[in-house]
Amino acid sequence: MNVEDFDFDLPEELIAQTPLLDRTASRLLVLNKETGQTEDRTFSSIVDEFESGDTLVINDTRVMPARLRGAKKDTGAGIELLLLKQVEGDRWETLAKPAKRVKVGTVVEFGDGLLKATCVSEGDQGGRDFEMSYNGIFHEVLDQLGEMPLPPYIKETLDDRERYQTVYSKNIGSAAAPTAGLHFTDELLDQLKQKGVSIAPITLHVGLGTFRPVSVDTIETHQMHSEFYQMTAETAAILQATRERGGRIIAVGTTSARTLETIASAQAEFKEASGWTDIFIYPGYTFKAVDTLITNFHLPKSTLVMLVSALGGRENILRAYAHAVQENYRFFSFGDAMLIK
Structure with missing residues (x-):
């Protein structure tokens, strides 16, 4: 299957630059995957x-x-790092920028030396591993020095983290944020609970795959980068009970969907699980866990459009995107949402 099969025209002015004041005020395009019909x-x-008996699966990761x-x-040259995942310790x-300035042994200082990073490994496409040195608790230092990693297509400053x-x-x-959950x-979650809907959290830490475009012509040869996931015994019990009573599993976002499908592909029943996933879902895949998906509108030719x-069916999705x-x-x-049911 060719990457070009998932391309579409998108005027730049439709790329949302700032979030709406009211999170629930976004528009919602509802797509019936059986008929292809849409509703605004x-x-x-x-x-x-x-419906009562459904379960909503949310990704509780924090950016x-x-x-x-x-x-x-040594030189004072500016370097930007985007932390992707903790390898060990x-x-x-x-991702380093500009990567050509960063070799093994390069030391980068942040906040007048409050944090120092030494390059210990070079990868491709700007990937670099760094060993961090600091005093105190790393995430407190990061809160002091770091910025929210907004995607490059967002040019506006985010006032409220x-x-x-x-x-x-x-x-x-x-x-990066699991943006469907925004x-x-x-x-709104209380309204769902009052209706008899269970809320089941899972965790998938969004990493390198979000920032890597598909650089091959045929999607079958694309390799996803791995991301850490975790599902508790409590969530597994909720999902198993949902299946047994015939309720629907409704995933919030592609991250929740990928986590659920990773776990469902590895075992017959929902059980406590954690690990690393590089699952790549594209047309031809048979879903084992997810019945319905709440998602945002994604970049052309991205792995998310493929998922x-x-x-929803490629033709249905492309028609729905054209309508949007x-x-x-x-x-x-920061854009609007889509429900695929």
């Missing part, structure tokens, strides 16, 4: 799409202020 709604009305701006110790996988976090974010470790509020096409463009929906991280 608002996100606050999504409660109407749920790190993972962008660090510093300087090389104080060793971190990063919490608007790039879900209201249920808990476990710190992501280099539409939920505590009040939603696997669930025509109706001036807001795209990407």
